[in-house]
Every structure is written in C-alpha cells, then in structure tokens.
Amino acid sequence: MSTPKILILGAGYGGLITTLQLQKRLNYNEAEITLVNKHNYHYITTWLHEPAAGTASADHARVSLEGLLNRDKVNFVKGTVQSIQSEAQTVTLENGDVLGYDYLVIGLGSEPETFGIEGLKEHAFSIRSINAVRHIREHIEYMFSKFKNEPHRTDYLTFVVGGAGFTGIEFCGELGDRLPELCEEFDVDPELVKVYCIEAAPTALPGFDPELVTYAMDVLERKGIEFKIGTPIKQCTPDGVLLATGEEIKSKTVIWAAGVRGNSLVEKAGFEVMRGRVKVDEFLRVPGHENVFVVGDCALIFNEEGRPYPPTAQIAVQEGETLGDNLAAMIRGELTQKFIPHLQGTLASLGKGEGIGQVGSKKLFGSTAAMMKKASDLRYLYKIGGVGLALKKVKL
C-alpha cells in the first residue's frame, strides 16, 4: 500500500497546529504530509491590530515556518491555493501546480464580511494579514503627512473603525495609544484628530458582559475614541462613510472590522456553507466527504444549545490538536476522538497595559486582563516554537 498523502491548506492557527501535531505523532515514513501556505511564515493574527496601528512592527507578529517544521516529516509548499476539486481529490495552486491527497485539511482562515454593503470592498481596509496591516500603518502615517501639506483637509485626520466587536475595540485601543506619538512626529494639533468607532448593534461588544463593555468604552474614550452605537454603516465611498442615520463622515481611512466569513474557496469547492463556513461533523469532517476536514474560521461548530461558536484562535488551536491526533490514529487504524471545545475564556486588549476579560465567572479588568492575555500568548508561542520563540516574541 502506498504512503497516505495528507495535504494541509493554510498555516494559520488551525492548519499549523494540525501539522505540528502530525509531526509529533507520526514517524517520517507513515505519511506524506504537505503544508501549503501563501507565505513562508505563520502570523499571529491575534496581534495584527498592533502593527495595523503602528504600536508594534509587522515582523513581530510573524514567525518563520522554517524554524517550526521538521522537513524530514513535512513538505512545505509556498503557494496560493486557487481551487479545491474534491471529486478528483486534488488542489490547484495559482502557479498551475496540482497537488493530490488522500486526506485534505482546510485551514484557510477568513475574509472580511461586508454584508453586501456598497463600497466596502473597494474603499475600506481590513485587519487580516501582515501585508494588509503594513498597508494600514503606512496609510495612517501618509494621512498625517498629507494633512501637513493641505491643512484644510481635516478629513485626512479622521479615522473610521466599522464595528465595535473585539477586532474594532482592540484596534481602537492601539490607535488611541499611537495618536499622541503621530501628532508629535507630524506636528499636528491632537484636537484635529478624530477616531470614530461605529457599531450597528445597541451596544459595543454585543453579547459580552455589560460591566466589562462599559469599562472598555471608558478606557477608549479617555484615549480619544468617539463611539457611535446603534448606528449601522450603510455605504462606504472614496470620501468616507454614510450612516443609516443619514449622517456622512468624511474620511480617507475606513477600517472595516465588522465580522468575518469563511474563505470563499471553501464555497467555491462546492461544499455547503453558512457565511463561508462548513458545518462540520463531530470529527471536523465535511458532511459527505469522509477524507476532507476543516479547521479554524472555515469550520462552523455549535454549542449544546445549538448556537454557533464564534470563530476564534482558541477554538482553531483545539481543533488542530484533535484533528492531528485523529489523522495519526486513522493512518494507524486506531480509534479517533470527537472534537469537544474547552473554552478557556475571553481576553481582549485595550492598548498598552489595559484589557478586559472573562474567565469562567471571573471578570478581569485593566492590567490583570492585559497580563493574562500575555500569559495566553506565551502559552501559544511555547506550544508552536518552545521556550526560545516564547522569549523572543513576548513583549513584557
């Protein structure tokens, strides 16, 4: 019998952890493992709001895959997936290469959810990759420099964040920290700078504990962020946003942080999806496809009350661990285990030394939450790259 081929698409939280788990569990001759990723690095998506605002370098949020993979066990292909053909059991890359598989793992992450709102795809930025956040940071700096040459254009100094979910809130925390530095660097009067965080729902962080939400909003307001709550964005133009209230905000910088959907390649592959995510079974399989598995933001799983879990790195990592173990077990003819998520809580940063969190029934505020978040980051870095990586990357 030929060696089974395992093909993993995407080296994000879900895909990388599946790969590392397989690397740990299997001997080099038990399976042919191939990992395909757009870049030769893994990025810490959960940190991307920092380089986007410019409070950390983009380099800080990426980790070379070279140092994580055992090349005796894993083939790495730097390439962009173009399409998946499940009938033929092949995947086509943008360069025309076709890769075959016996087992496929899809971990291609998410795309911004624009809900069909006009102009967002064309005119808004989103915090979704190293390349995207480099662009946001440069653009913000460019706006400050441009204003100095056209001082009547205060719209250059107006920044709109669409969505007060965790991504929007975390980005506002960082931007609030960066603004004083930018004002000083570009000799700009801080009074002229406006940051609007615009949320459609009747509250920021809908569904989160109200006391923690109030705390987060107070911290961000003190940093100069202005909230518009219960105010959906209806349209984005090259000149700003139009709100459902009829108000127009003139801005050359709209950061869309109003939710995500699964990578469109999954739907294009012909799998049934809800907002781009496959309702996987308890073994993370695509229904009707025994050998195709989905992890991370492309997978949709439900809690006991039948409500979908939000897509998080926390769940993607746990899925990757279970799937890695299961694939190793399947190859050895051993029993597999159902995936059961173990939620460890939610922690969000609000800029330097500030955060909020809920772990079980315990609410965390300020520096305690920020420290817990760092500890959780440390655990992840240790998991993928050992003590060396953890010490290199964590900012104390």
Ligand code: FAD
């Ligand atoms: P990703 O980590 O996004 O990885 C997808 C990978 O696929 C990437 O390497 C990408 O380059 C690659 N890829 C995509 N398309 C292709 C293609 N066509 N060909 C080849 N490769 C491709 N969650 C938490 O639990 N805690 C947090 O604190 C937290 N903070 C966050 C902060 C921010 C600013 C953001 C944006 C998200 C945060 N999240 C957090 C959510 C979390 O980051 C995602 O749920 C998680 O990254 C999903 O993991 P994934 O493996 O599905 O995808």
Ligand code: NAD
């Ligand atoms: P989200 O779906 O959690 O929040 C998006 C927000 O945008 C919602 O509050 C929604 O009401 C609002 N919105 C939608 N349409 C709008 C409109 N037209 N105008 C104004 N507001 C609008 O999305 P996210 O914040 O991008 O997060 C994506 C996923 O990543 C979530 O599962 C989240 O839990 C996770 N995440 C977690 C953390 C953390 O744990 N620290 C940080 C970032 C992201």
